[in-house]
Each structure stands twice: as structure tokens, then as C-alpha cells.
Amino acid sequence: MKIIILGAGQVGSGLVEYLVNENNEITLVDQNYERLQLIKNRFDIKVVQGYASYPATLRNADADNADLLVAVTDSDEINMLACQLGYSLFKIPQKIARILNHDYLSEKDLLFTDNAIPVDNIIAPENLVMQEIVKLIEYPGVTQLTEFADGRLCMASVKAYYGGSIVGSSVNNLSKYISNAIIKIVAIYRQDKLINLNPNTVIEAGDEVYFIAAKGHVRLMTSTLQKLEPPYRRIMxxxxxxxxxxxxxxxxxxxxxxxxxxxxxxxxxxxxxxxxxxxxxxxxxxxxxxxxxxxxxxxxxxxxxxxxxxxxxxxxxxxxxxxxxxxxxxxxxxxxxxxxxxxxxxxxxxxxxxATISALLTNIRRNGIINVKTLKHGLAEGLEIKLSGDYSHSNVIGRYVKDLKLPQGISICAVARENEMLIPDDKTTLQANDTVVFFVSEKKNIRELIKLTSPKATFFSALSSKAN
Incomplete structure (x- = not known):
């Protein structure tokens, strides 16, 4: 996919880092030459120095052949105008803009249409931050919480402290404290470093534990890692x-x-x-x-x-x-x-x-990816992928989890199947239309994961033949 990113600040440069290994052709645009060169020295991308809202700049960025325009400069007005130019002059199919100003956002239903300002997806960081804080208020003790499967599953991080029932015990003892609960530990960071996780791993005080759980079981899991805090009442x-x-x-x-x-x-x-x-x-x-x-x-x-x-x-x-x-x-x-x-x-x-990069990646990535969450400030990701295809045209559907050749640093956390939520074991068989949540610590291997979970090209030709 040919992607033009406007703005080489924290978000724009961060987005490049995520997308560069995923078979994308990226062009980064910014006024600051030194900033562009620093990024170009790190990644194999094209850079264009110039004003993001100038037609000539977009033309130099090959906007005529772009599949996606991502406008994340510091100016709402430049982002909106760039999307307008992308629509009117270059017919770019998808346009995403970061919008900061509340006045624009309050009128978004009228403003951001093809008949007004043609922005396909709006990213509003202030709203995303507010929503994230609200979730954290609901779960005292949790340091990060992201939702998957339409809010039915949560991936959360909790610091382990003495007093938690599982602290000092191995992971395989968790079932003693969470009988019949939908919970799985997916990663442990010790002194800010990811450690190898297996059933015999002992959870130590000070560990940062990432787990996935049904929404109603988050507090139960938190209680195994630390003394459960009472709900917040007074907030400043x-x-x-x-x-x-x-x-x-x-x-x-x-x-x-x-x-x-x-x-x-x-x-x-x-x-x-x-x-x-x-x-x-x-x-x-x-x-x-x-x-x-x-x-x-x-x-x-x-x-x-x-x-x-x-x-x-x-x-x-x-x-x-x-x-x-x-x-x-x-x-x-x-x-x-x-x-x-x-x-x-x-x-x-x-x-x-x-929060902005998570929202952008959710809108950019395709091939069944329906939700992306950055974890531990970009060191890892949670990915939600909906499976399509059938046994003959898929590398995962109809296969046991134990037989999947997952790329290094990627693990299956949970499966949402219609109204059912599963913590898969080795003998769980994945089905078409399953929504699968993955934990990714090796982001460079996401491209391989997408290739593995996507249906084979022959699937779509088979569907077409049946339709005829």
C-alpha cells in the first residue's frame, strides 16, 4: 500500500516505525529538513520537504498514486486542507486526519463529509485520552486497559505486589484462584524487560503482568496480583x-x-x-x-x-x-x-x-485486522483479527492452535466466537468468523502474522465461482 504521512513529529515518525515493515511504500512529508533526514537514516522511506497543504508538495510525494493519506501535522487547518486536496486533485481513496480543536470536533457530522471537508476517518487524541482515563478509574490497580471484541474482552497490565495470592507462585497455579474464569497471563515484564513466559514462570513482586480477561473478570485477576484496592471515590x-x-x-x-x-x-x-x-x-x-x-x-x-x-x-x-x-x-x-x-x-x-497511533493503525491496517492497541508505550501490541476463509483456503481455520506456525514473539490470547469467549489451549480449533486477539512483542513479525491469518487468494476466486 502506498501511504503518504504528513507531519514528521512524534506521531508521524512513530507511525513510520510501525508501518515500515509491513510491505508498505511510505512517503513522509514535513517542513523540517533535519527531522526528515534523521528518520530517513533509520528507515527505507521516501521523504519530501515542503508544506503539507501545497498541491506541489503532495504532487512531489506522488499523491496521484497514493492509496492512503494520513495528515498528522500540528495544524488542524493544514490537515483538513491536505485531505481536501487529496480528494479534489488526486482522488486518494482514504484520508485520515488528526483533529485537535474541540470546535471542529463538535461539528464533525456536518463538516467532515465529501460535500464539505472530505476526511474519511477523524482521530481526536483528547477524546481518546479521556476515554482511556475513564476506563482506568473503573479498575483501581490497573495501569493500562484496552478493550477487544466489542468490549467483551480486556487486555490489562497490573503491577504485582506482595499480598497478591499468585505472587511468589508459578503461572500454572493461577487456576487455583480463578476457577472457571476467562483469564490468561500473556506477558510479564521484569525490570522493564520482557521475560520468557511458560507454565513454570514464577511471578515476582515488582513484575508488570499483562493478561487478557473477560470484562467482568478483570478485578478478579487484579486481586491475584495485589491486594485489591477499594473503588475510587474522591478525585482531583x-x-x-x-x-x-x-x-x-x-x-x-x-x-x-x-x-x-x-x-x-x-x-x-x-x-x-x-x-x-x-x-x-x-x-x-x-x-x-x-x-x-x-x-x-x-x-x-x-x-x-x-x-x-x-x-x-x-x-x-x-x-x-x-x-x-x-x-x-x-x-x-x-x-x-x-x-x-x-x-x-x-x-x-x-x-x-x-492513543493516536493505536487509532491510526486500526484505520490503516487491513486483512481482517479490526483493532490495534499499542502496549507498554509502543514496545508491544494487542491485535484483534477476524478470520475468514475455509479449511482449504486458510492456514489457520480448522487447525489446532498447537499446529499453528506463529511468528516469533506473537501469541494467541483469546478467541471471541459469536456469544462465546475462549481462552484457547493446544487442542482448540479456530473457525471461520472467529475474532482472535494476539499479543505481539516482536512488531517486525506482524507482516508474517497477517500473511498467516489472511485467506489464500484462491478463496476469493472460489467464492466468485460459486456465485456464478
């Missing part, structure tokens, strides 16, 4: 932007919420908006220790820092925890900060870039 949100506002609106009926905004005008507007809700709005510096003391931050179950400034988010969360807040979730834009904070100073950190 730092920030007054769209993420903070929408998050407060989403959770205010179930939780006691305090919202902290530094700008007096914004704080007054938010106070008016939340006047008839349980949300308390304060205008203050989130690093003001006296304010935090007066507002009993030590009584907070969770502090969520989601301003547009990484340093403010980090410092406000650290200070709140120092003064007694139990847990902290921090929004971080720059990956460099994430690496610095891997020492448990912050409980959970969320990257808009990760």
Missing part, C-alpha cells in the same frame, strides 16, 4: 482544558470531583458550567502546597493531571502524592519524560501519542 483533576472538562462531565455522577484551573477566566466559566453538578471548581496553582492542604489532597483517592504542560502535570502529581494523595495519573506528551518516570514516582502515565 488538575487542568481546565477539554480533557479535564469532558472527564469531569463523564465521571461527576459517580465520584466526588474537584477541578483545579489556574486561569481565572476559564475557572469562572467552568464553575458556571458545573454549577448544577457535584463538581467543585477552584482557581489555583496546583503546586501551591497551602491550597492542596486546605483542600485535603491527602484525602484524595486519585489525582489526575491533564494540563497541556508536561512539567506542570508531573510536578503537581508528585506534590499531591507527597502530601498524601493515594494515586496519580499523569498526561505526558514527550516520550523522554516517560522514560525518566519509570521508577514508580507516578502510578500511571498516559501518552496522547500512543
Amino acid at each position: 483533576i488538575v487542568g481546565g482544558g477539554n480533557i479535564a472538562r469532558n472527564l469531569a462531565l463523564n465521571i461527576c455522577k459517580k465520584y466526588s470531583v474537584k477541578l483545579i484551573e489556574t486561569n481565572s477566566k476559564n475557572a469562572a466559566s467552568l464553575a458556571d458550567e458545573f454549577d448544577k453538578t457535584s463538581v467543585e471548581v477552584f482557581c489555583s496553582d496546583p503546586s501551591d502546597q497551602n491550597f492542596l492542604t486546605e483542600e485535603h489532597v491527602d484525602m484524595m483517592d486519585l489525582v489526575i493531571s491533564v494540563t497541556d504542560n508536561d512539567e506542570t502535570n508531573i510536578m503537581s502529581a508528585l506534590l499531591a502524592k507527597k502530601q498524601g494523595a493515594k494515586k496519580a495519573i499523569v498526561l505526558i506528551q514527550k516520550y523522554a519524560y516517560i522514560n525518566l518516570l519509570s521508577n514508580n514516582a507516578i502510578d500511571i502515565y498516559i501518552s496522547p501519542g500512543d
Whole structure:
């Protein structure tokens, strides 16, 4: 597939890294020559320096022959105009744009149509981040949670601590604590390194354990890895932007919420908006220790820092925890900060870039792939693939799981079959229309996985013959 990516920032360059090994012909466009050369030196791609919304730039990128345009520059207006040009001048079949501004998103049903601004798929990072935080609030103790099979299956990560029933025991003892539950441990990271997983692997305190489970069994599995935390009740949100506002609106009926905004005008507007809700709005510096003391931050179950400034988010969360807040979730834009904070100073950190790339990959990848989630900040992936074909025209349908020649670093986690959810064993047979969830630690082998799970070309000719 010929793909043009507009914008070589964190998301654009990250997307190149994911797609370059998947039989795609990629062209990356950006104004910054040095940034383009750094990426070109790492990957075998074409780069074009220029303004992403100029017809000449798109022509230099061979837009006439492109299958897909992905507009992820820092400007909504450039992204939208580029998609318009891709539609009007170059007839590009699929156009994806990242849109940040809430005003555009609030009118998306009218704006983003072929008769107005022809964008086929919109990626809204702020909405994705808000939804991710809402899920984490529902499951105390979970550090990442992604959904598959229309929300029926969850892949989650939990830190193992002394007090968890399985900590200090081997993986094969898990069945003693989760009888008849739909749960499987899929990966263990020890000191940030993936370890070899087998039934005799002993789970140690400090391990980061990834597992898949039916949605209703996530808390059960969490309880085997650490002492189960009570549900959150009191939450403080730092920030007054769209993420903070929408998050407060989403959770205010179930939780006691305090919202902290530094700008007096914004704080007054938010106070008016939340006047008839349980949300308390304060205008203050989130690093003001006296304010935090007066507002009993030590009584907070969770502090969520989601301003547009990484340093403010980090410092406000650290200070709140120092003064007694139990847990902290921090929004971080720059990956460099994430690496610095891997020492448990912050409980959970969320990257808009990760959420954006997951959404982009879900829209870009084909061959039966219906959902993609980046895990552990890009080190791994969760893939959901719907199987098609039949025994004669597939390498997986009608085969035992034990007989599948899965690429290295890829494992089957779970199967959704109509209304049934399965944790497959060696003798499980895959069927047509099964939805299979994979854990991928070797992303370079995704191309081989897609080849393995896709029906043979002869399947479609056979279907055509039957139809005639």
C-alpha cells in the first residue's frame, strides 16, 4: 500500500516505525529538513520537504498514486486542507486526519463529509485520552486497559505486589484462584524487560503482568496480583482544558470531583458550567502546597493531571502524592519524560501519542485486522483479527492452535466466537468468523502474522465461482 504521512513529529515518525515493515511504500512529508533526514537514516522511506497543504508538495510525494493519506501535522487547518486536496486533485481513496480543536470536533457530522471537508476517518487524541482515563478509574490497580471484541474482552497490565495470592507462585497455579474464569497471563515484564513466559514462570513482586480477561473478570485477576484496592471515590483533576472538562462531565455522577484551573477566566466559566453538578471548581496553582492542604489532597483517592504542560502535570502529581494523595495519573506528551518516570514516582502515565497511533493503525491496517492497541508505550501490541476463509483456503481455520506456525514473539490470547469467549489451549480449533486477539512483542513479525491469518487468494476466486 502506498501511504503518504504528513507531519514528521512524534506521531508521524512513530507511525513510520510501525508501518515500515509491513510491505508498505511510505512517503513522509514535513517542513523540517533535519527531522526528515534523521528518520530517513533509520528507515527505507521516501521523504519530501515542503508544506503539507501545497498541491506541489503532495504532487512531489506522488499523491496521484497514493492509496492512503494520513495528515498528522500540528495544524488542524493544514490537515483538513491536505485531505481536501487529496480528494479534489488526486482522488486518494482514504484520508485520515488528526483533529485537535474541540470546535471542529463538535461539528464533525456536518463538516467532515465529501460535500464539505472530505476526511474519511477523524482521530481526536483528547477524546481518546479521556476515554482511556475513564476506563482506568473503573479498575483501581490497573495501569493500562484496552478493550477487544466489542468490549467483551480486556487486555490489562497490573503491577504485582506482595499480598497478591499468585505472587511468589508459578503461572500454572493461577487456576487455583480463578476457577472457571476467562483469564490468561500473556506477558510479564521484569525490570522493564520482557521475560520468557511458560507454565513454570514464577511471578515476582515488582513484575508488570499483562493478561487478557473477560470484562467482568478483570478485578478478579487484579486481586491475584495485589491486594485489591477499594473503588475510587474522591478525585482531583488538575487542568481546565477539554480533557479535564469532558472527564469531569463523564465521571461527576459517580465520584466526588474537584477541578483545579489556574486561569481565572476559564475557572469562572467552568464553575458556571458545573454549577448544577457535584463538581467543585477552584482557581489555583496546583503546586501551591497551602491550597492542596486546605483542600485535603491527602484525602484524595486519585489525582489526575491533564494540563497541556508536561512539567506542570508531573510536578503537581508528585506534590499531591507527597502530601498524601493515594494515586496519580499523569498526561505526558514527550516520550523522554516517560522514560525518566519509570521508577514508580507516578502510578500511571498516559501518552496522547500512543492513543493516536493505536487509532491510526486500526484505520490503516487491513486483512481482517479490526483493532490495534499499542502496549507498554509502543514496545508491544494487542491485535484483534477476524478470520475468514475455509479449511482449504486458510492456514489457520480448522487447525489446532498447537499446529499453528506463529511468528516469533506473537501469541494467541483469546478467541471471541459469536456469544462465546475462549481462552484457547493446544487442542482448540479456530473457525471461520472467529475474532482472535494476539499479543505481539516482536512488531517486525506482524507482516508474517497477517500473511498467516489472511485467506489464500484462491478463496476469493472460489467464492466468485460459486456465485456464478
